[in-house]
Amino acid sequence: MDYEHYFGKRIADLKAEGRYRIFADLERQRGRFPLALNHHRDGTTHEVVVWCSNDYLGMGQHEAVVAAAKEAADRCGAGAGGTRNISGTNHYHVLLEEEVAAWNNKDAALLFTSGYVANQTALSTLGATLPGCVIFSDELNHNSMIEGIRHSRAPKHIFRHNDPESLDEALSAYPRETPKLVAFESVYSMDGDIAPLAELCDVAERHGAMTFLDEVHAAGMYGAEGSGVAERDGVRDRITIIQGTLAKAVGVVGGYIAASAACVDYVRSFGPGFIFSSSPPPMVAAAALASIRYLRRHPELRDRHQERAATCKRRLREHGIPVLPSVSHIVPVMVGNAALCKQASDLLLEKHGIYVQPINYPTVPVGTERLRITPTPLHDDAMMDHLVGAMLSVWEELDLHKERVKAAE
Numbered sequence: 001m002d003y004e005h006y007f008g009k010r011i012a013d014l015k016a017e018g019r020y021r022i023f024a025d026l027e028r029q030r031g032r033f034p035l036a037l038n039h040h041r042d043g044t045t046h047e048v049v050v051w052c053s054n055d056y057l058g059m060g061q062h063e064a065v066v067a068a069a070k071e072a073a074d075r076c077g078a079g080a081g082g083t084r085n086i087s088g089t090n091h092y093h094v095l096l097e098e099e100v101a102a103w104n105n106k107d108a109a110l111l112f113t114s115g116y117v118a119n120q121t122a123l124s125t126l127g128a129t130l131p132g133c134v135i136f137s138d139e140l141n142h143n144s145m146i147e148g149i150r151h152s153r154a155p156k157h158i159f160r161h162n163d164p165e166s167l168d169e170a171l172s173a174y175p176r177e178t179p180k181l182v183a184f185e186s187v188y189s190m191d192g193d194i195a196p197l198a199e200l201c202d203v204a205e206r207h208g209a210m211t212f213l214d215e216v217h218a219a220g221m222y223g224a225e226g227s228g229v230a231e232r233d234g235v236r237d238r239i240t241i242i243q244g245t246l247a248k249a250v251g252v253v254g255g256y257i258a259a260s261a262a263c264v265d266y267v268r269s270f271g272p273g274f275i276f277s278s279s280p281p282p283m284v285a286a287a288a289l290a291s292i293r294y295l296r297r298h299p300e301l302r303d304r305h306q307e308r309a310a311t312c313k314r315r316l317r318e319h320g321i322p323v324l325p326s327v328s329h330i331v332p333v334m335v336g337n338a339a340l341c342k343q344a345s346d347l348l349l350e351k352h353g354i355y356v357q358p359i360n361y362p363t364v365p366v367g368t369e370r371l372r373i374t375p376t377p378l379h380d381d382a383m384m385d386h387l388v389g390a391m392l393s394v395w396e397e398l399d400l401h402k403e404r405v406k407a408a409e
């Protein structure tokens, strides 16, 4: 086989479909978020306003977080030096696991190198090792859950998105004694909708099923101490396993599960993605620990975040920009075509210094390509004015779809 030819051809296909991915070459600057430098191929740089970061609260540059990372680097050096079992457990990992457990109101927690690995490992381990386990998965679940479920080789059923009735129907095909695991997310980050957690728990409990909740886009942002939507909705004790990331609102990197002591010990003891991978650097654990401690004590950051997102949605809608009906901090704007979505993103960047990455297939279905805007507490009114003006100008220039604006009250 002519391997090189094959690689090139498949890439050419992607380009023809308008969904070849080009990464913005950014240089973040501590203390200036959401501003960043954009490096161009010709060696020049421009300052841009980042409007699509998953550093939802700007914690990645927070003084307390950066100071903790520096202090730990000075004290411990760069790497952890091993897998958790073989010399790689540092005291910061232990403290962080205790903090994550307490934050989620669970007995125990377990760290992973990423949220992806946490989902993949926990789901594949449980699905593969619980005798006769059947898995039930929301149709819009993240790829990391899908891969974990697939890898488990357990029989699986897909239920309709955020639909407790559809879940009930699927669970009803099995006797109560069959071990079952129901996997879903709280905030779905491409549409910005939120799962009916209490109703899903009602159904799962009725059928004797365990629940696995991905709080990746909620951790840090919902609930009095910010552990997620399960905290906000008062259902944490009804969720068997809460999973989250340290890379989004927490602003660092890594993933976790929080659950009962026995369940966490089980995944710790049988999960290959945990056992066979080196432990994150102590400075990373120290930074995440400082971030979570701060987030628990600062609900005003979450209030400001929600206000910024609500204001952004309202202001774009006032001008007919088609914002999807998100009930979260995500502001998805529908374009509906891969090439146009890329053009809109390019124009925003080149003409207006605004960076919003286009979201195309396979992240979202073909025909629903969109711009996904994520306002943070650090996007001020002037930045918001600038964004709204730029979006309008791009919408005119590309003649993109607008919605009729309801008369102001």
Ligand SMILES: *Cc1c(COP(=O)(O)O)cnc(C)c1O
Binding pocket: 114, 115, 116, 117, 119, 142, 144, 185, 189, 214, 216, 217, 245, 246, 247, 254, 255
């Ligand atoms: C980003 C994401 C993950 C993976 O988390 P990382 O820490 O980035 O690996 C898992 N689930 C969902 C829903 C995500 O969006």
